[in-house]
Structure formats: C-alpha cells, structure tokens
Amino acid sequence: MKTKIILKGFLLSSLVVATFLSCTDLEIEETDSIITADSGSSEFTPLSDPSSSLSDLYNKVGGDFQSQETMYAMSEVASDELLIPTRGTDWGDNGVWRQMHTHTWRADHLFIRNAWNNLNQSIFRATEILESDPSTQVVAEAKFLRAFNMFFVMDLFGVVPFREVTEGPDVNPKVLTRLEAYNFIETDLIEALADLPEGSTGTANTGKATKATANFLLAKLYLNSFIYDGTGTADNATMQKVIDNVDAIAASGFSIDQNGYFQIFEPSDDTETILHLSSEVAPRIWNTLHYNQNSPDNDGGGWNGFSTLSEFYDSFEGAENSNYVGDNQEERRGFVPDATTANSQNLGIGYGFLIGQQYNEDGTALKNRQGQPLSFTKEIPALVGNTEVEGMRLIKYHPYDPTDTEDEKSPLVNSFRRHQILFRYADAHLMKAEAMMRMGGDATTLVNELRTNRANTSVLASVSMDDILAERGRELYIEYWRRNDLVRFDKFTAPWQLKEVSGDPNVNLYPIPQTALLSNPNLVQNPGY
Structure with a gap:
C-alpha cells in the first residue's frame, strides 16, 4: 500500500501542540456567528448549487467531530471516562487538557471557542x-443538519446566536434562549421528517439524514427536555415522545446487533448504526496508544495521550486488575492480547480497556522508550509528573481492517476511513428505558435485553436510575454522549478521580467564548464565568 503514516505529525509533537494550543488571542475571526466573507450587504445571493453545498456541509460536520479537541474534549475529556495526564512534557499543552478534566476552563479556552465557531458556522x-430554493429532500436534510448543530450549541452553551442570510455584518445576530432554541430544533426536525428518506441499516445508508436520524435526535431532545426548559422534572407526555420516536426507529429495521460489540465499530454493516459521520477515526485510534505500539506502515506509533480512570473500569464486570483474554470480563470491556493470543488479526493491540503488559503481534512483550516493560497501570497518581505507562488506554476503533483486500493489507485503511458512529440504536434503546423509568415504570427487561446481547454480561435483577446511567457508560463510552448524560443525571459536578467536586451548577454550561461576546453585544456571558 502506497499510503504511509503521517499521523505522528497530527498532534504528537508536544512542542508543536503547545505552540498551537497556547494561542488565546481575542482577534475576531470570520465565523458565521459573527460575519461571513460575502456578507457586505443585506442582499443575499442564493447558492448556485444547493445540493453540492449540502454535500460540503456533511463533510464539514464530519470534520468538526473528527478532532480529539473541541467537541470530543468537551463531551468526553470533561467527563469521568477520560483523562489526559501530563507525562513529562508530553500533553502539557499549557494545561488545556487538565482544565477539561478539572472543570477549570475559562472563556478563552481554545477548544471551547473553536467548537462554538464550528457549530455556528454550520447553522x-x-x-x-434553505434560502437557495433547493429540492424538497435537500430542504429536509438541511433542516436536519441545522437542527443537529443547533442542538449541540444549545446543549453545551445554553443559548444560540442566529443570523438571517439577509443580515449584513452591521447587524448583531439575535440570540435564542435555550427554550427558543429547543422549539426551533423541534420544528426543524418535525418538518424534515416528512420528506427525509426512510432510514435503513448498512453503511451505505447511514451517512446522511433519514427519518431514523431525525427520530433519534428528537428522542435525544425530548429526553433532555427538563434540563433545557429549566424545570428539572421530566414530563410524562414528553417522555412518551421519547418512547414513540425510539419505536419509530425500531420500525425502520434497527435493532441491537448480535454479531459482536466491537464489530459495530468496524467498516462493515451492522444493525445498530443510525448515523455515521464522514470523520476519519484516526484520532480515536492513535491518541490513546503508546509510541511503541506500531503496526504495518505506521513507524510513528501512537500519541500516548488519552487514558481512562480506574473508577470507570471498575464499573464493568471482570478481573479487577487485568483485562487479558479469559479474565472473566464482559464483552464491552474488551480484552488485551497476551503472548499466546497476539496475532496478525489484532496486531497485538486489544479492544476496549488496555491495561497491563502490551504485546506485539508476534507475542513479543513491548517496552517503553526507556527500555522498561510497556505495562499500563490501572491508576494514574496525578495530573502531572507521570511516566509513559501511567493509565489504562481506551479504544473502540481498531487499526486492523478486516475489509482490506489482500494486495492492500494494511491497518491504515481503517485508521483513515471516514466512518465515525454518532447515533446508535443501543443508545436509543437505553433512552427508551430511561424514559420509562422517568414515567415511573420498570425498565429492567429492556436493559437486560441489551445486556443479554453482550457476551459474558450478567442479567440484572432490578434497575434503578443509577443503573441506567452506569449502563449508558458501559455501552456508549467515548461516543460523545457522556457529558450530556452526566448533566441530565445531575452528576457532572460530582467528584471523580483527580477532580474535586465543584458543587457549582454553572459548569453544566460552557462559557460563551470571549471573542463571541466582543463581536455580538446581544450575547451575555453564562453565570459563573
């Protein structure tokens, strides 16, 4: 295969990363929440090819969710699932990763600013x-993509600036309150539903908006409604809407996949994927692996950054201090190949939680750069001052690609493939279970229906709300939804390892970036910042 690995330069060099991430200037950028390059007057020139522009927007959204920064950092690194400890000088980056973990970010945090700009540009x-006289289906898909991006702005920041296409740079965008944004999103999705194609399983059918994707986002919107409307109490009628939308997804043919949990994240068909983004999965692979965990055509190895916490690992079934094949672990916790199980089919790299001694594909025990055993520890002693092996690694997308042809056998096809899953039926299934619980019902059967399709996972005798949250963590880790879940369960401000309890509900929303406040006086900073 001609393609050679260039990912090491993506975000490995600590010096380059620190230089990039340390930029906290307040220069006003050309983002669509502020101005657009061609918005010199109040006249709007319709796009010449709305269909082509829609394709470009799909690609942009995929790129916005591709990085390990911005949306991924704000959704996962800020949760109890991930920690990027500073190892020597690696991953110091002026503290931006530690601020995510400890909830000490400020309004000039680069990840927060870029996420705000990206999402608002897409809106x-x-x-x-929509204002360029597109076809009926393009209208429906554009409404879905507008609702999709607006959902994340509303969820992360609480307000949404909105600019009409006829408004020039001299007009400050109006600001939708959270409830106004909620209603706007709901309207867009309901109107889109009628003209979107039917959703169906298979990788060829899940890369664009369908009725199934609209129903999924509506279910997500309704499930969080009591957070967004400020009441703090779930309404039975709205929870029933969650159930109805999930049932509509099931009626389209989606179901819990029975062919293996990690198979879902391979570039092959499954019954669970509702929406995948056109995003390279390379960051999900290499940001967690050690420099010496190489694979064919990848001389650079991993980036040795992202790790998980022992508390999160302990929420799964299996041996307490190891995760080798046969450690009695449930399927979703994955496994680490040992000297006898490492082979070309797994490249010596495991799935899920990587703890303990790591191996090459020929069964050779790997060493770190100092020549010591490459054995990932369960505990991370501190945010800084760590060695190369502190912390378990967490991986769902694997560098081995079983779909490669024999003359192009390389894991790089997998790591460069643009297929990152964001909407999944198991998530919808658990949303339905939670909605039933919030209506006073019993969701034990539904939760066990999922668990019995995950190998070596026991049946629960009963299910509480805490069980629902824990099950969502076990099923959906590092899939962009953990912060959203923790906020809904009022756990985002709770303490976890190397993060003290904040007790401040204000951190449930991110700050409005300082550049946005300077450019639009209609915006008001969120409380606490």
Missing part, C-alpha cells in the same frame, strides 16, 4: 442552503 450554512 448559518444550513440556513443559506
């Missing part, structure tokens, strides 16, 4: 498409 671009 405006979707509106441009």
Whole structure:
C-alpha cells in the first residue's frame, strides 16, 4: 500500500501542540456567528448549487467531530471516562487538557471557542442552503443538519446566536434562549421528517439524514427536555415522545446487533448504526496508544495521550486488575492480547480497556522508550509528573481492517476511513428505558435485553436510575454522549478521580467564548464565568 503514516505529525509533537494550543488571542475571526466573507450587504445571493453545498456541509460536520479537541474534549475529556495526564512534557499543552478534566476552563479556552465557531458556522450554512430554493429532500436534510448543530450549541452553551442570510455584518445576530432554541430544533426536525428518506441499516445508508436520524435526535431532545426548559422534572407526555420516536426507529429495521460489540465499530454493516459521520477515526485510534505500539506502515506509533480512570473500569464486570483474554470480563470491556493470543488479526493491540503488559503481534512483550516493560497501570497518581505507562488506554476503533483486500493489507485503511458512529440504536434503546423509568415504570427487561446481547454480561435483577446511567457508560463510552448524560443525571459536578467536586451548577454550561461576546453585544456571558 502506497499510503504511509503521517499521523505522528497530527498532534504528537508536544512542542508543536503547545505552540498551537497556547494561542488565546481575542482577534475576531470570520465565523458565521459573527460575519461571513460575502456578507457586505443585506442582499443575499442564493447558492448556485444547493445540493453540492449540502454535500460540503456533511463533510464539514464530519470534520468538526473528527478532532480529539473541541467537541470530543468537551463531551468526553470533561467527563469521568477520560483523562489526559501530563507525562513529562508530553500533553502539557499549557494545561488545556487538565482544565477539561478539572472543570477549570475559562472563556478563552481554545477548544471551547473553536467548537462554538464550528457549530455556528454550520447553522448559518444550513440556513443559506434553505434560502437557495433547493429540492424538497435537500430542504429536509438541511433542516436536519441545522437542527443537529443547533442542538449541540444549545446543549453545551445554553443559548444560540442566529443570523438571517439577509443580515449584513452591521447587524448583531439575535440570540435564542435555550427554550427558543429547543422549539426551533423541534420544528426543524418535525418538518424534515416528512420528506427525509426512510432510514435503513448498512453503511451505505447511514451517512446522511433519514427519518431514523431525525427520530433519534428528537428522542435525544425530548429526553433532555427538563434540563433545557429549566424545570428539572421530566414530563410524562414528553417522555412518551421519547418512547414513540425510539419505536419509530425500531420500525425502520434497527435493532441491537448480535454479531459482536466491537464489530459495530468496524467498516462493515451492522444493525445498530443510525448515523455515521464522514470523520476519519484516526484520532480515536492513535491518541490513546503508546509510541511503541506500531503496526504495518505506521513507524510513528501512537500519541500516548488519552487514558481512562480506574473508577470507570471498575464499573464493568471482570478481573479487577487485568483485562487479558479469559479474565472473566464482559464483552464491552474488551480484552488485551497476551503472548499466546497476539496475532496478525489484532496486531497485538486489544479492544476496549488496555491495561497491563502490551504485546506485539508476534507475542513479543513491548517496552517503553526507556527500555522498561510497556505495562499500563490501572491508576494514574496525578495530573502531572507521570511516566509513559501511567493509565489504562481506551479504544473502540481498531487499526486492523478486516475489509482490506489482500494486495492492500494494511491497518491504515481503517485508521483513515471516514466512518465515525454518532447515533446508535443501543443508545436509543437505553433512552427508551430511561424514559420509562422517568414515567415511573420498570425498565429492567429492556436493559437486560441489551445486556443479554453482550457476551459474558450478567442479567440484572432490578434497575434503578443509577443503573441506567452506569449502563449508558458501559455501552456508549467515548461516543460523545457522556457529558450530556452526566448533566441530565445531575452528576457532572460530582467528584471523580483527580477532580474535586465543584458543587457549582454553572459548569453544566460552557462559557460563551470571549471573542463571541466582543463581536455580538446581544450575547451575555453564562453565570459563573
């Protein structure tokens, strides 16, 4: 295969990363929440090819969710699932990763600013498409993409700036309250539903908006409704809407996949994927692996960053201090190949939680750069001052690609493939279970229906709300939803390892970036910042 690995330069060099991430200037950028390059007047020139612009927007959204920064950091690194400890000088980056973990971010945090800009740009671009006399289906897909991006702005920041395409740079965008944004999103999705194609399983059918994706996002919207409307109490009628939308997804043919948990994240068909983004999965692979965990055509190895916490590992069934094949672990916890099980089919790299001694594909025990055993520890003693092996690693997308042809056998096809799952039926299934619980019902049967399809996972005698949250963590880790879940369960401000309890509900929302406040006086900073 001609493609050679260049990922090491993506975000490995600590010096380059620190230089990039340390930029905290307040220069106003051309983002669509502020101005657009061609918005010199109040006149709007319709897009010449709305269909092509829609394709470009799909690609942009995929790129926005590809990075290990911005949305991924805000959704996962800020949760109890991930920690990027500073190892020597590696992953210091002026503290931006530690701020995510400890909830000490500020309004000038680069990840927060870039996420705000990216999402708001996509909202405006979707509106441009809608105002350019597109076909009926393009209208429906653009409304879905506008609702999709607006959902994340509303969820993360609590307010949404909105600019009409006819408004020039001299007009400050109006600001939708959280409830106004909620209603806007709901309307877009309901209107889109009628003209979206039917959703169906298979990788060829899940890369664009369908009725199934709209029903999924509506279910997510309704499940969090009591957070967004400020009441703090779930309404039975709205929870029933969650159930109805999930039932509609099931009626389209989606179901819990029975062919193996980690198979879902391979580039092959499954019955669970509802929406995948056109995002390279390379960051999900290499940001967690050690420098010496190499694979064919990848001389650079991993980036040795992202780790998980022992508390999160302990929420799974299996041996307490190891995760080798046969450690009595449930399927979703994955496994680490040992000297006898490492082979070309797994490259010596495991799935799920990587703890303990790591091996090459020929069964050779790997060493770190100092020549000591490459054995990942369960505990991370501190945020800084760690060695190369502190912390278990967490991986769902694997560098081995079983779909490669024989003359192009390389894991790089897998790591460069643009297929990152964001909406999945197991998530919808658990949303339905939670909605039933919030209505006073019993969701034990539904939760066990999922668990019995995950190998070596026991049946629960009963299910509480805490069990629902824990089950969502076990099923959906590092899939962008953990912060959203923790906020809904009022656990985002709780303490976890190397993070003290904040007790401040204000951190349930991120700050409005300082650049946005400077550019739009209609915006008001969120409380606490």
